[in-house]
Amino acid sequence: MDQSFSVDNFKKILSYENRKGRNLEKEFFPAIFDVTKAITEINKKIHTRLLVKTEDDTILAKLNEDKVSKKKLKQELIEKQLSEVSEKLLDPKFKIAILKVETDDKPVYTTKDTAENYFAIKQLQYNVKKSFKVKQANRFAIVNQINSLLKDNFPKIVLRTDVKSFFESIPHDKLLAKINDNPLLSFLSKKLIWKILNDFLVESNVTGKIGIPRGIGVSSYLAELYMRDIDKEISSLKDVTYYARYVDDIIVVFTPTTNQKSPTYEGQVKNIIELDSGLKINQVKTNEIDLVKSNVAQELNFLGYQFQFKDLKFVQIKLTNEKLNKYKSRIIKAIQEFNTQSKFDSKGARRTLIHRLNFLTGNTRLENNKANVLVGIYYTNSLLSEPFDDLITLDRFLSDEVDANITNLDLRRRLKLFSFKKGFEKKKFVNFSSKTKRIKLREILNTL
Numbered sequence: 001m002d003q004s005f006s007v008d009n010f011k012k013i014l015s016y017e018n019r020k021g022r023n024l025e026k027e028f029f030p031a032i033f034d035v036t037k038a039i040t041e042i043n044k045k046i047h048t049r050l051l052v053k054t055e056d057d058t059i060l061a062k063l064n065e066d067k068v069s070k071k072k073l074k075q076e077l078i079e080k081q082l083s084e085v086s087e088k089l090l091d092p093k094f095k096i097a098i099l100k101v102e103t104d105d106k107p108v109y110t111t112k113d114t115a116e117n118y119f120a121i122k123q124l125q126y127n128v129k130k131s132f133k134v135k136q137a138n139r140f141a142i143v144n145q146i147n148s149l150l151k152d153n154f155p156k157i158v159l160r161t162d163v164k165s166f167f168e169s170i171p172h173d174k175l176l177a178k179i180n181d182n183p184l185l186s187f188l189s190k191k192l193i194w195k196i197l198n199d200f201l202v203e204s205n206v207t208g209k210i211g212i213p214r215g216i217g218v219s220s221y222l223a224e225l226y227m228r229d230i231d232k233e234i235s236s237l238k239d240v241t242y243y244a245r246y247v248d249d250i251i252v253v254f255t256p257t258t259n260q261k262s263p264t265y266e267g268q269v270k271n272i273i274e275l276d277s278g279l280k281i282n283q284v285k286t287n288e289i290d291l292v293k294s295n296v297a298q299e300l301n302f303l304g305y306q307f308q309f310k311d312l313k314f315v316q317i318k319l320t321n322e323k324l325n326k327y328k329s330r331i332i333k334a335i336q337e338f339n340t341q342s343k344f345d346s347k348g349a350r351r352t353l354i355h356r357l358n359f360l361t362g363n364t365r366l367e368n369n370k371a372n373v374l375v376g377i378y379y380t381n382s383l384l385s386e387p388f389d390d391l392i393t394l395d396r397f398l399s400d401e402v403d404a405n406i407t408n409l410d411l412r413r414r415l416k417l418f419s420f421k422k423g424f425e426k427k428k429f430v431n432f433s434s435k436t437k438r439i440k441l442r443e444i445l446n447t448l
Contacts, residue, residue, distance in 0.1 A: 003127040003186040005089045005120065010082045013122045028115035029081050035074045042067045081115075088116045090188075095195040096120050098213055100203045106168065108215035109203065124192055125218045131185040134224040142244045142251075143303050147383050149242055149253055150300070150307050151314045153291075156241070157254040159265055160302050161286040163279050166248035167219060170226050171278040172197050172209040178225055193222070210278060223247070230279075233272045239265075251302055256292060264288075305383055317383050319390040327420075330360060331398050335405045350411060355432070357398075357415060361423040362430040376430075377423045384424070391421040 002009060017024050025033040042063055049060045088094055097112045111117040129135065150158070163169070176197075179190055200213045212219045227245065234252060235243040242253035250273075254265050266288050270281050289298040291312050300307045304323045308315040319327075334356040341349035363376025377391075384390070399416055406412045422428065 001130050001184070003123075003131070003189060005086055005123050005188065007079060007082045007086055009123055009126075010085060010119050011078065013119060014078070014082070017122075024115075024118070027113075028118065029077070032074060032077045032081065035070055035077060039067060039070045039074065042070065082119075085115050085119055089120050094120075095199060096124075096192060098196065098199050098203055098216060101215070106165070106214060107204070109200065109213035110215055120192060121217050124189055125221055127185060127189040128193075128218060128221045128225070131182055131189075132221075132225050132228075134221050134228065136220055136224060137244065137246045139246050139303060142246055143305060143383060145242070145244065146251060146302060146307075147317070150309075153313050155255070155292040155312070157256060157265060157288060157290055157292060158300055159250075159252045159254070159269060159286075159288045160300055161250050161266075161269065161273075162282045163248040163250070163273065164282040166279070167214040167223060168204075168206070168211040169279050170210065170212050170223065172211075174278065175212070175222060175226050179222075193218070220247070230273055230277065234269055237265075237268055237272075246303060249303060304381070316385040319381065319384065324390055324393070327360065327394055328397055330356075331394075331401055334360070335401055339405060354414070357418045358430045359432070361398075361418045361420050362428045363423065364430050364432055376428075377420050378425075378427045381424070388421055388424065391424055394420040 014024055023033070025036055046060065046063050046067070049063065094116070096117050098109045099112060101108050101110055111121060149156075176194065179185060179193060196216065196218070197209075197212065200211060201209065203213075204211060212222055231243070231245060234240070234250075237252075237254075239254040239256050240252060241255045242251075244251050250269075252265070252269060266286065273279055273281055285301075287300060289300050289309065291298075291309060293312075295311050298309045300309075301320045301322075304320055306318045306320045308318065334353055338349045338353040341352065359376075361377055363374055363379050366373045366375055398418065398420070402412055402415045406415060
């Protein structure tokens with residue numbers, strides 16, 4: 001396994017990200033990007049010339065010659081500029097500079113927008129992933145597995161919990177011990193991780209050496225590494241028939257073999273998570289439901305879904321109150337920003353509001369994603385079951401907000417055509433242009 005921060009590895013990253021749809025040439029290497037555009041133009045001219053089918057191939061020959069020359073120049077530029085990036089990373093003084101970004105929830109962190117930071121993080125992620133054989137859980141797979149398990153009406157006890165301030169609670173000494181014990185991870189990779197953790201302490205102003213920067217790509221792999229032993233221990237508990245964790249959200253399904261439960265399943269899981277780890281479970285978000293002998297109505301919230309049960313039987317799947325309220329807050333925010341912006345740009349404000357409601361009530365394809373992941377009211381909430389009460393509630397809420405805050409009658413009529421329920425049932429697809437996607441939709445996407 002080649003873990004070097006070398007030109008050859010950076011070429012692989014450049015090619016891989018390009019296939020995913022992220023143009024690193026345009027972002028970091030304008031000289032290379034200009035040559036790529038020139039090659040594209042030559043290809044168009046060659047294609048046109050071939051369609052003409054002229055006997056005189058002098059021009060065609062010249063175009064092909066120019067193409068070969070430009071491709072050679074491109075490779076030379078790639079070699080030169082990636083060499084410069086590699087040299088900066090190999091400098092003993094180099095560190096991946098991180099920046100703190102305040103949010104409505106916990107602070108997130110990002111790196112300074114430079115080629116050396118980007119390629120360092122990408123190579124570091126690869127090195128950690130391969131050395132420790134860690135991978136991030138698949139949210140879609142987990143919710144589908146849980147859906148099947150909870151619908152089978154087989155007697156079980158289900159525990160849902162999460163780790164309180166997960167990223168912010170991981171102790172450096174225990175994490176670094178796991179990292180340093182692995183002889184496969186390169187020394188430079190270990191050194192960069194150490195620098196990131198120390199930079200995080202400076203940026204976050206935390207007391208004590210705890211926490212990893214939420215939002216930095218490699219942090220997710222470090223968190224998975226830290227939780228690996230805890231995951232194994234919980235999975236090995238007596239009566240456990242299913243265990244899954246998505247970042248800090250944990251769900252455990254127990255199938256009791258006796259009526260005796262001492263200590264409680266919740267207590268066993270709590271002891272494993274909190275014993276000598278520096279972590280604490282979030283008691284407010286911890287819930288154990290009994291589908292063995294409890295006949296009261298019960299509900300389980302997990303990854304944005306609320307699974308409801310009555311008389312030990314599955315009833316339906318709804319949105320959690322938290323997720324429902326997030327949709328409502330985005331509707332309010334979109335209309336408020338429209339009213340603010342329309343005072344000085346009524347046309348632009350109207351266009352932005354329509355884009356935002358289209359985004360909320362429809363479905364679209366993520367940018368820069370090799371898998372072409374679909375997101376939206378259906379694709380993000382596909383497990384919802386009829387009669388879709390939450391979607392009807394959202395439609396009524398949107399209609400009420402439009403009536404109360406939009407004075408233009410034509411715009412009011414148009415906005416009332418938007419429907420969460422129809423967007424879900426018909427899988428309404430909205431193909432946003434690149435220009436549209438640059439409009440401030442990030443705060444909406446982050447809630448879905």
